[in-house]
Every structure is written in structure tokens, then in C-alpha cells.
Amino acid sequence: MDKDATGRLTALEETLAHQARMIDDLSEIVARQGAELDRLARRLGMLMEAEAQRQLDTGGTIPLADQRPPHY
Incomplete structure (x- = not known):
């Protein structure tokens, strides 16, 4: 191979390596965010x-979140 082809091949390999690392980093971030969403959903x-x-304990019959809005 000539120098130009070797240089282009090296540049492509470097680009591929950077992209592979970026994909791995983004995958890790998405996995962490998924775990955080699951944790927040459980807490909610x-x-x-x-x-x-608490609403039932204070004498309410139906929790406020389950009641129909007054305009129905």
C-alpha cells in the first residue's frame, strides 16, 4: 500500500475506535438513566x-387522586 492509503486506513481506524468508545460510554449512560427511572418510579x-x-386515615372515603374532578 502507498503512504496515502495507509494514512487513510489509520485515520479510519482511529475514527472507528473513537466511535466504539463513544457508543460504550453512551450505552453506560443510558443503562444508568434506566436504573434511575426505575428507582424514581418505585419511589413515586x-x-x-x-x-x-394518609387521606384515608384523615377520614376521607376515596383518595383525592381517585376522585372525579368537580366539573364531571
């Missing part, structure tokens, strides 16, 4: 259950 569910229970 617990908070909603706790609030519904």
Missing part, C-alpha cells in the same frame, strides 16, 4: 400509596 408509587393512605 410509594409516595402515592402513602398519600392515599
